[in-house]
Amino acid sequence: MSHNTGSTSKVDKLLAEQRDYIAKRESGYRERALKMYPWVCGRCAREFTRINLRELTVHHVDHDHDNNPADGSNWELLCVYCHDEEHSKFEDFVRYGGSSEKRREAATHNPFAGLKEALDKSIK
Numbered sequence: 001m002s003h004n005t006g007s008t009s010k011v012d013k014l015l016a017e018q019r020d021y022i023a024k025r026e027s028g029y030r031e032r033a034l035k036m037y038p039w040v041c042g043r044c045a046r047e048f049t050r051i052n053l054r055e056l057t058v059h060h061v062d063h064d065h066d067n068n069p070a071d072g073s074n075w076e077l078l079c080v081y082c083h084d085e086e087h088s089k090f091e092d093f094v095r096y097g098g099s100s101e102k103r104r105e106a107a108t109h110n111p112f113a114g115l116k117e118a119l120d121k122s123i124k
Contacts, residue, residue: 029068033058033075043082057083063090 039048039056048056059078060067067074078086 029075030058032068032070033072033077036072037075037077040077041079041082042076043078043086046079048079055080059083059086063087 034053034056039053040046041048041056042059056077057080059076061074061076064074
């Protein structure tokens, strides 16, 4: 069985370039954000030290990773768990829309209305 190493090396090269690009982009704003803000998750308030600092991420509030103002106003530090949750909420918002629909009245139908009386009759 022969493998096409030409296409594999192209993929490997593309992945390496993407990793380098992300690392270069992150190194700038991540380092600045870590100097600017306390090492605490902005959602769950978990505190971080140098030992577990890799689990603290920089979240872009407007979800635009190229929007990195010098004052850090588009960043918040989130632990990896809260960061994943924040992106899941954003993806759901994009996929299913916002909450601009009108508020619906609560359901008033009670499917178990009269159940007790019916059970009491069947026992007698």
